Amino acid sequence: MLSKKIKEALAGSSAIRAMFVEGKELAEKVGAENVFDYSLGNPATPVPDSFNSTVKELLDKEDSLVLHGYMSNSGYEDVRAAIADNLNRRFGTNFSLKNIVMTVGAAGGMNVIFKTVLDPGEEVIVFAPFFGEYRNYVANFDGVLIPVAPDYNTFQPDLDAFEKAVNEKTKAVIINTPNNPTGVVYSHATMKSIGEILLKKEKEFGKEIYLISDEPYRELVYGDVKENFLTKYYHNTLVGYSFSKSLSLPGERIGYIVVPDEVTEAEEMLSGLEVANRTLGFVNAPSLMQKAVAHLVEEKTNLTFYDKNRKVLYEGLKSLGFTCIKPEGAFYLWVKSPVEKEEEFVRTAKKYNLILVKGSAFGCGGYVRLAYCIAHEKVVRSLDAFAKLAEEYGLKGKGE
């Protein structure tokens, strides 16, 4: 009755969502205040203070036929110009409105990009661990997702493995930094090497290979780490962005694609993206939210909120004896499972009301992901539960 692809998608349904449901069920049993739900990457900071006044002013001042009407499938020109200007100020780029396509979130943007560039059977390389939805986005257009294992010390990409994976069928490479699920930020050296390898391979195979940078966490970087913009390392880079995390608007589905002039036949690419936006049924990014983000593009989310959680959780788990990858961005902590099968570790953690997500959901077994976008006091209280979990696995903390 249902299509084959949807049957498959139903069978392999989201492990994150499944853990979220388990957390909800647990909360009904033991009380929500006693469940430490690290499953969902849902922003926990409110919208910026100026959000409501901005939207109200738009409602009062703009003609409703314009504010809620059709526009170009790529979005309002003034909105695209405001985003281009903002990027230019921050990153020294030289974009104009024509380099920007407004999209229904980054998920919409990624699908629009794949629709535009992928033919059936072409390969898309992704660095493990990776956001599991990429599997679906690539499968939508009959592409083949090729995961490349990481350097397990740093969780930067393994560049030798990457170079070997690129072949004449490779059409695109997905990068996602700051990374979901590891919280790792790719270094300049990593990015430079990726760009060099791709340029070499483009020449070798005489064809375009696109670097698709999925950047919903771009602004969520901590400590000395600076925001980075990734079009400078390689000419055929397409950026997908979302305001879900930077303005705490995940439900509003608002984002954009950047196509630099350096992209091969950039104008044709932009026409393709515009048509894909329309024909996939997005039509255009939601209109009121387009206008709102154009006004709020200089706003920042409350990074301190996440940073406090990051420090307490990372230091806390390390001192309990867990092996953690130091997170420098996003709001995720990537922890090595004390046992090979991390599903068992996830089950054991649940006994202590800790809701984690198995690494195999991200194409990387033996690890778990913690989304620390929850109330700080919960993070603090959860350390007692982690202590019991560490004890159960016989981990030796510092000073013990």
Next chain:
Amino acid sequence: MLSKKIKEALAGSSAIRAMFVEGKELAEKVGAENVFDYSLGNPATPVPDSFNSTVKELLDKEDSLVLHGYMSNSGYEDVRAAIADNLNRRFGTNFSLKNIVMTVGAAGGMNVIFKTVLDPGEEVIVFAPFFGEYRNYVANFDGVLIPVAPDYNTFQPDLDAFEKAVNEKTKAVIINTPNNPTGVVYSHATMKSIGEILLKKEKEFGKEIYLISDEPYRELVYGDVKENFLTKYYHNTLVGYSFSKSLSLPGERIGYIVVPDEVTEAEEMLSGLEVANRTLGFVNAPSLMQKAVAHLVEEKTNLTFYDKNRKVLYEGLKSLGFTCIKPEGAFYLWVKSPVEKEEEFVRTAKKYNLILVKGSAFGCGGYVRLAYCIAHEKVVRSLDAFAKLAEEYGLKGKGE
């Protein structure tokens, strides 16, 4: 460089959009006030009076983490319940929230439905003339669109031709009433026959065939014609709806799908639609607009605005000697071209600053579409231009 499908889509790009651009260019030459642009089906009535106050109240009273946050991929439960209640009151149905899936407009909804039910090579029947985007929506999932010619007297579907077109490969049938581009409303007799034929064919071929009712114009009916809700004629009916026209929110991309309990394995279907909504990259319908339409679901657009245009244009063109199909719904008038090749008629009309869209864009040559969602005074003034056009083609008006 671009995918084959996108290259094809670019080549056959929207004729409506092309005429809209021609209209804009003409406006720059002769002044916007002198161009009678009947190209775009863009609502011309403002949002209901209570729209702004509703949105402002939501912003003031709701927690921003909920109002702009993730929810189930099918939408907020309270929103879905409000829509089910509204349909039950109006149409005597018996829906609950679980029968409703919120979507990114009707275009998003149609793609979600096709993703859920279509396997490559399966056929989707559509009644000509039809909204040209259906071609893309079906092609997205490698389905084959099979147009069935109309009864040219009434522009109701030709039911004999329809019955012959249904075969073992048929997976779905699209209906769109009130119809774009004709303005025709399918009669009860038509709907009853379509339901009977489909039931017979389901039995004959031993498989499900879905009737997909695309209903963005549901509330736009005039005179004695009543709003109709189409799940009562056939058990496997899926409804796609949009608030674009009923609340004048086309840019906001907000709509829903209805899956009645009578649909075969309705629960599995609903799970499939939810997953398709997520994996296609819609994720969920825009959250603030979901909440807004739930509050505004009893509001109506200003039908009188369109009805005045409808009467003046239909009567005016008829008395000039044009052959017009009487429009009973939507905001379109379907006019027979005085010459076989309607492209020539469209070109000639442009000489008189009349912007029309060729019928072949809707799979039905020899006719043109007029979208009369423009200012009334323009409709009135355009009659002089139509008079000159009629004269050029030697049409004989009434009383001449």
